[in-house]
Amino acid sequence: MMRLTRTGGTPNIGIYASVNESLSLVAANSAPDFVRDIETILGVETILTTVSGSFVVGSLVKMNSNGAVVSGMIEAAELERIRERINVTVLPDKVNAAGNNILANDMGAIINPDLGRNAEKRISDALGVETVRSAVAGYNTVGSACVVTNKGCLCNPDATEEDLKFLQDVLKVEAKRCSVNHGSKYIGAGILCNSKGALIGDETTPIEMGKIEDGLVLY
Numbered sequence: 001m002m003r004l005t006r007t008g009g010t011p012n013i014g015i016y017a018s019v020n021e022s023l024s025l026v027a028a029n030s031a032p033d034f035v036r037d038i039e040t041i042l043g044v045e046t047i048l049t050t051v052s053g054s055f056v057v058g059s060l061v062k063m064n065s066n067g068a069v070v071s072g073m074i075e076a077a078e079l080e081r082i083r084e085r086i087n088v089t090v091l092p093d094k095v096n097a098a099g100n101n102i103l104a105n106d107m108g109a110i111i112n113p114d115l116g117r118n119a120e121k122r123i124s125d126a127l128g129v130e131t132v133r134s135a136v137a138g139y140n141t142v143g144s145a146c147v148v149t150n151k152g153c154l155c156n157p158d159a160t161e162e163d164l165k166f167l168q169d170v171l172k173v174e175a176k177r178c179s180v181n182h183g184s185k186y187i188g189a190g191i192l193c194n195s196k197g198a199l200i201g202d203e204t205t206p207i208e209m210g211k212i213e214d215g216l217v218l219y
Contacts, residue, residue: 001197002218003041004204007034008055011181011201012189014147018061018068018099019044021106021150021194023085025063027055041197047085051078058192062102062143064109066128072096089126093119100188103142104129105150107172112140132170137163144188146175150195151217154178156185176215180204 007013007030016027017038024038028048035046051060052073060071067087070079074090082088091098093116101112104127111123113133124131137159139145146155146167153167153175167175180190181203190201191212198216200209213219 001041002209002213003037003197003199004202004209005034005037005199006202007031011203012186013058013199013201014099014189014192015056015058017058017192018063019192019194020063020068020086021065021196023047023063024192025049025057025061025068025082027057029055037199038192041199042192042194043196044194045085047082049078049081057099058188059097059099062098062104062127064104064127064129065106067126069098069102069123069126071098087126089122091119092116092122095119097141098143100141100143103136103146103148103171103188105148105153105171105173107150108132108170110134110136110142110167110170112142114140130170134166136167144186147187147191147193147216148173148175149193149216152176152215154187154191154212154215156187158185174215176211178211178215179208180212182208 018025024044024046062069103110109131136142164175181201192199
């Protein structure tokens with residue numbers, strides 16, 4: 001299933017939530033309609049939270065089915081609340097916006113090449129997958145340039161054929177190019193998805209929606 005939506009007056013919905021196959025961490029100030037969209041379309045349970053007192057949860061957290069990686073700025077009470085539901089590791093690096101800097105599904109992960117080796121090992125251990133350091137489509141912030149589920153991967157229109165093959169080799173799903181929100185290249189900011197469905201920023205065009213549906217194999 002797919003649905004157009006927005007939150008906090010913006011179509012950049014991926015900034016405000018992180019999702020895996022069964023759970024979503026959602027900005028604590030989210031409207032009830034947005035939370036219901038996540039629960040209904042993605043088939044997950046939701047936890048309302050902040051990270052370091054911030055509502056940009058999607059930028060600061062990355063999850064797969066095995067665990068979660070969170071920003072090193074997270075507060076103790078926030079961390080404890082998340083740990084009640086999923087295994088969590090804190091990113092020990094100055095590059096610590098985990099959602100922006102990690103692209104992961106249950107088969108693999110690609111991380112910002114600026115991340116340190118200690119951070120790389122902790123990410124691999126937490127998510128339980130092989131971790132590869134690389135830019136994608138010219139972006140070190142791979143989590144903002146792409147989205148991936150256990151069924152498909154979408155990367156922005158700057159991706160080369162070599163980028164698409166690399167994504168497929170690491171993440172074990174086919175990767176395709178698209179944009180979101182009427183031409184935005186920041187795919188991770190405009191889409192919130194798992195293998196069950198996708199929420200898409202409501203400025204996304206019908207042509208973009210078709211490419212998203214095809215790339216995430218939502219049929």
